[in-house]
Amino acid sequence: MTRRHRRSAGSTIGGGRWLLLALALVAAQVAILLAMGQPAICACGHVVLWQGDVTGPENSQQITDWYTPSHIIHGMIFYALARLVLPRGRMSARLLLAVAIEVAWEIAENSPPVIERYRQQALAQGYVGDSVLNSVFDTVAMALGFLLARLLPVGVTVALALALEVLVLWSIRDNLTLNVVQLVHPIEAVSRWQTGK
Template sequence: MLPHRPAAWLALCLGLALLLVELAMGRPGICPCGVVRFWAGDVQSDQNSQQVADWYSFSHVIHGLIFYGIARALWRWTALGRVLSPRWALPLAVAFEGGWELLENSPLIIDRYRSVTISYGYSGDSVLNSLSDVGWMALGFIVAARLPARASVALALVFEAFTLFMIRDNLTLNVLMLVHPIEAVRDWQSSV
């Protein structure tokens, strides 16, 4: 299910569209601090969600693993496989991830993060970080296309356990705290 050249170009064009929409939304292109780094390792700093990679990049790789699994199931068990080549699955995943990035950087979600998670000072992603998040998702998608399903599941579980151990947060807790905040979890996360 790896993309062919037209699908790869479409995925790149969708990334470009995300860049333009986020700039039009007034999102900063890079960290407002003016520094561009590959890695931002301090979750409670103004660098988090501003640079190319941070602890949440692991969650975006997991998004790619999940999107690949969903795409594989859709193409295998629905009529979609008879209508559209599975090589178009990556651009669809990029579209979904780009849509999440737009929602995540809307005032609604930014305010939600601030009020119910440990991301008290969260101000949204830089455009650089949003595009990188889509890139991390695409990497996860491509890795999943090359791995057996069990290996993809194992990789996702390792990433979840690793980030839970390192920063007391991961994709599972992030979703839980956005959808149904639990004060005890927030207290535990804050006691680093």
């Protein structure tokens, strides 16, 4: 087998097709979220780059918020996962897999059962799901994390992920780790600590 044939045998998506497929996945994400009744933008009627009030009505409604770092970390995790699942696949195929996982999560996260489950968490009492704008930028943040993991040494990537977790924990008493723990099995002591009680 020639070098060219070996390369093509290990790749599943070439050229610009992966980008079109990724954009199609995000378009499906938008269409499904709108069909599920999620608002296109914040009900407040304006769009801002950053929303820092984690308990306010604009959380998960604007372009970025305190949960954006969690999605960057998603990308780092998905990069490692894609390397395991597609060891000989092109980077474009791996990124497409990561986008597919993130899009599936964004849709699941905004389903009524998961929204209701989130509402049981101390910091998500009035959570109504993401705006479509916020959800799409969560996917963009994941892609950023994926590309950072691709470009940075493993040790730097791990250190950056830990730094993001610590920063968000220190800032709002929540992060990706606590979010997953509280979603899967809420711990009353964590809830009390998060609300400062």
